[in-house]
Amino acid sequence: MAHTCPVCGFAELTQPPYDSTGCASFEICPSCGTEFGYHDANKSHEELRRRWLAAGTRKPFFEAGQTRAEALRRMSPHLVADVYLYPTADGGKQLTVQPGWGCPCACSKSSDTVFYDAWPLLEAPFAPGERRRLGFVFLSGESLSGEDSAAILRRAGTFYLWEGRFIGEATVVA
Numbered sequence: 001m002a003h004t005c006p007v008c009g010f011a012e013l014t015q016p017p018y019d020s021t022g023c024a025s026f027e028i029c030p031s032c033g034t035e036f037g038y039h040d041a042n043k044s045h046e047e048l049r050r051r052w053l054a055a056g057t058r059k060p061f062f063e064a065g066q067t068r069a070e071a072l073r074r075m076s077p078h079l080v081a082d083v084y085l086y087p088t089a090d091g092g093k094q095l096t097v098q099p100g101w102g103c104p105c106a107c108s109k110s111s112d113t114v115f116y117d118a119w120p121l122l123e124a125p126f127a128p129g130e131r132r133r134l135g136f137v138f139l140s141g142e143s144l145s146g147e148d149s150a151a152i153l154r155r156a157g158t159f160y161l162w163e164g165r166f167i168g169e170a171t172v173v174a
């Protein structure tokens with residue numbers, strides 16, 4: 001079931017931004033880039049919406065009328081990495097990720113690390129505990145292009161996937 005972004009109105013979020021207990025999804029809206037539980041931790045949705053509208057010329061990352069899984073299938077990866085999703089018992093995700101899923105990635109697990117919004121090019125669902133070689137595309141931020149983000153993670157060699165906590169790691173192969 002699809003859910004609507006409270007910031008920009010994008011109607012194809014895969015999870016509700018907040019569940020019935022108030023837990024954030026940590027899903028990144030592919031239209032406005034809001035990550036629920038992160039960008040809205042200190043700013044209201046109204047404030048984020050004003051900023052998104054003020055940015056004006058920023059195009060949605062994905063075209064309207066396309067699902068993310070479809071859009072991602074047409075994109076060429078910025079980098080390729082061997083990804084390991086931590087098993088649920090080791091602090092990994094509870095749920096299998098579906099094509100169209102994205103998450104922030106960081107070069108280290110230190111508390112001052114920088115996150116880059118990443119979209120693995122998944123052809124099929126990917127479960128906690130599994131390993132898979134995946135292409136990644138990166139969202140362009142305000143000051144950094146997707147290529148720049150990919151170059152930083154490629155130099156690091158290993159990077160970590162975040163969804164409220166570190167839920168997996170990846171070794172760059174290309």
Ligand SMILES: [Zn+2]
Nearest residue numbers: 005008029032
């Ligand atoms: Zn949005």
